[in-house]
Amino acid sequence: MNALRIFGAGWLMNMKSMLRSSLFVFTSLVEPLIMTTIAFYTVKAGGRQETLFYFAIGAGVMGIWSSTLFGSGGAISWQRWEGTLELLVASPPPLIVIVVPLTVATASIGIYSLTATLLWGRFVFGIPFHLAHPILFVVGLPIAIVAMGLLGLLIASTFVLYREANALSNMLEFPIALVTGLLFATSILPDWMRPLGWVLAPTWAVRVIREGALGGNPLFEIAMCVLLGCAYLVLASYFLRVLEVRARAKATLALA
Amino acid sequence: MTYPARVFFLGGLLSYRALFNWLTPWILVPTFLVAPIFQILLFAYIGRSANLESDEFYVIGNALQYTSLPCLFAMANMLGDERWSQTLGILLSSPASRLALFLGRSLPVILNGALVGAFGFVAGSLILDVHVPASAFAPLALVIVVTAVSCTGLGLVNGAIGLRVRESAVSSNIVFGLLLVLCGVNVPLDELPSWMETIGRALPLTHGIEAARELADGARLADVGGLIATEAAIGLVWAVIGCTLLRFLEVEARRRATLESS
Numbered sequence: 001m002n003a004l005r006i007f008g009a010g011w012l013m014n015m016k017s018m019l020r021s022s023l024f025v026f027t028s029l030v031e032p033l034i035m036t037t038i039a040f041y042t043v044k045a046g047g048r049q050e051t052l053f054y055f056a057i058g059a060g061v062m063g064i065w066s067s068t069l070f071g072s073g074g075a076i077s078w079q080r081w082e083g084t085l086e087l088l089v090a091s092p093p094p095l096i097v098i099v100v101p102l103t104v105a106t107a108s109i110g111i112y113s114l115t116a117t118l119l120w121g122r123f124v125f126g127i128p129f130h131l132a133h134p135i136l137f138v139v140g141l142p143i144a145i146v147a148m149g150l151l152g153l154l155i156a157s158t159f160v161l162y163r164e165a166n167a168l169s170n171m172l173e174f175p176i177a178l179v180t181g182l183l184f185a186t187s188i189l190p191d192w193m194r195p196l197g198w199v200l201a202p203t204w205a206v207r208v209i210r211e212g213a214l215g216g217n218p219l220f221e222i223a224m225c226v227l228l229g230c231a232y233l234v235l236a237s238y239f240l241r242v243l244e245v246r247a248r249a250k251a252t253l254a255l256a
Numbered sequence: 257m258t259y260p261a262r263v264f265f266l267g268g269l270l271s272y273r274a275l276f277n278w279l280t281p282w283i284l285v286p287t288f289l290v291a292p293i294f295q296i297l298l299f300a301y302i303g304r305s306a307n308l309e310s311d312e313f314y315v316i317g318n319a320l321q322y323t324s325l326p327c328l329f330a331m332a333n334m335l336g337d338e339r340w341s342q343t344l345g346i347l348l349s350s351p352a353s354r355l356a357l358f359l360g361r362s363l364p365v366i367l368n369g370a371l372v373g374a375f376g377f378v379a380g381s382l383i384l385d386v387h388v389p390a391s392a393f394a395p396l397a398l399v400i401v402v403t404a405v406s407c408t409g410l411g412l413v414n415g416a417i418g419l420r421v422r423e424s425a426v427s428s429n430i431v432f433g434l435l436l437v438l439c440g441v442n443v444p445l446d447e448l449p450s451w452m453e454t455i456g457r458a459l460p461l462t463h464g465i466e467a468a469r470e471l472a473d474g475a476r477l478a479d480v481g482g483l484i485a486t487e488a489a490i491g492l493v494w495a496v497i498g499c500t501l502l503r504f505l506e507v508e509a510r511r512r513a514t515l516e517s518s
Binding site for chain 2: 021022023026027030031034037038039041042043044045046047048168170171174175177178183184185188189
C-alpha cells in the first residue's frame with residue numbers, strides 16, 4: 001500500500017515539476033511536430049500518401065520515447081543537482097519504488113506528444129484520423145507507455161554511477177528510433193539489426209498503437225510490452241541495488 | 257598582443273574550454289560524434305522507406321546540418337554559463353570590446369562545427385557506402401567550413417536571445433529543429449511549400465547543402481562559387497544581426513536590471 005502511495009505521489013509531483021520546464025515541454029511537444037512535418041513532406045514527395053497516418057503515429061510514439069529518454073536521463077541527475085539524491089537513497093523505501101514514478105511520469109507526458117502529433121497531422125496536413133479498434137487502442141496505449149517508462153527506468157538505473165547521463169540519453173534517441181522502426185518498417189533494416197529491436201519496448205509499443213489505429217490484432221504486441229516491462233523492472237531493481245551500494249561504498253553518490 | 261586580440265583569442269579559448277563541461281569525453285563523444293551518425297542513418301532509412309532520395313542526399317544534408325549543433329548551442333551556452341557561474345555581470349561591465357568578446361568566442365565554435373560536420377560526412381559515407389569523387393574532398397571541406405561560419409552567425413542571434421531568456425537550450429533546440437525542416441536537409445526544397453522554401457533560403461545551411469550536393473555529384477568548385485558566396489553572405493548578415501542584438505539586449509538588461517535574473 002505504501003509503495004502504491006509513493007508511486008501515486010511521486011508520479012503526480014514529477015508530472016507537475018516537469019510540466020513547468022520549458023525544455024521538457026519543448027521535447028515532448030515541439031520535437032514530434034518537427035518530426036511529423038519532415039515525415040509528411042518526405043512521404044508526400046515520395047508519392048506514398050496512403051502511409052501518412054502510419055508515419056504520424058510513429059512520430060507521436062517517437063515523442064513519447066524522447067520524453068521518456070530525456071526524463072530518464074535526468075531522473076537521477078536532477079536529484080543529484082538538487083542535492084536530494086542522498087535523502088532519497090537514505091529514506092526507508094527501496095530506491096526503485098522512488099525512481100519508478102519518475103520514469104513513468106516522463107513517459108506519461110509523452111501522451112502530449114502523441115496527441116499533439118495526431119492533432120497537428122489532422123488539422124495542418126489533413127491526415128485522416130480513424131481508429132480501427134478504439135477499445136484495443138485505449139487499452140494498449142497505457143500499456144505501451146508504461147513499458148517504455150520501464151525501459152526508461154532500466155536506463156536510469158545504470159545512471160546512478162554516471163554524472164553525464166543526460167548526454168548519453170540524448171544520444172540514445174535516434175539509435176533506438178532506428179532499430180525499433182518507429183518511422184519505417186523494420187523489414188528494410190539489415191538482418192543483424194532487427195533482433196536488437198525485439199528486446200526494446202518501443203518496437204512493440206508502436207505496433208500496439210498502429211494496429212489499434214490502423215487495424216490488425218495487437219494482442220501479441222501487448223503481451224510483449226507486458227513481458228518486456230516486467231523484465232526491465234527486475235533488471236532495473238537489481239542494477240539499482242548493486243549500483244546504489246557501490247556508490248555509497250565509494251562515497252560517490254553525490255559526485256559520481 | 258593588443259587588448260582586443262587578447263580578448264579575442266585568449267578569451268575565446270578559455271570560454272570554449274569551459275563550455276559543455278568538456279573536461280570529460282563522456283559528453284563530447286556522444287554529442288558530437290555518435291549522434292550525427294544516427295541522425296544520418298535514421299533519415300536515410302526514412303528516405304529509403306519513402307523512396308525519395310539517395311543515401312548521399314541524406315548523408316550530406318544531415319552531416320552539414322550537424323555543423324549547426326555546436327554553433328547554436330555553444331553560442332547560447334556562452335552567455336548562459338556566464339550567468340550560471342555569476343560572471344556575466346563582471347564580463348559585461350568590463351571595458352573589453354564587445355566585438356572581440358563575442359567574435360572571439362565564436363572562432364573555436366566554428367572549428368568545432370566544421371569538425372563535427374566533416375566527421376559526420378566521412379562516417380556516414382563509409383557506413384552507407386556513399387561514393388564521392390576524391391577531387392570533391394577539398395571543395396567539400398571548404399563548404400563545410402563556410403557553413404559552420406554561417407551557422408555561427410545564426411548562433412550569435414541565438415546567443416543574444418540567451419541574454420533575454422533563461423533556458424537558452426529551448427531556443428537552441430527550436431532553431432536546430434527549424435533548420436532540419438526548412439533547409440532542404442531531408443526534404444528537397446522544391447517539395448516544401450513556397451513560404452517554407454523562402455524562409456529556408458534566408459537561413460544558413462541551405463546554400464551550403466546545395467553546394468555540397470552538387471560537388472558530390474561532380475561539379476567543380478567554380479560551378480558552386482555562387483552558392484558558397486551566398487552561404488557566406490547569409491552568415492555575415494546573421495552575424496551582424498546577432499552582434500547588434502547582443503549589444504541592444506545588453507543595454508536593455510542593464511537598464512532593466514535583469515542581467516542576472518532574466
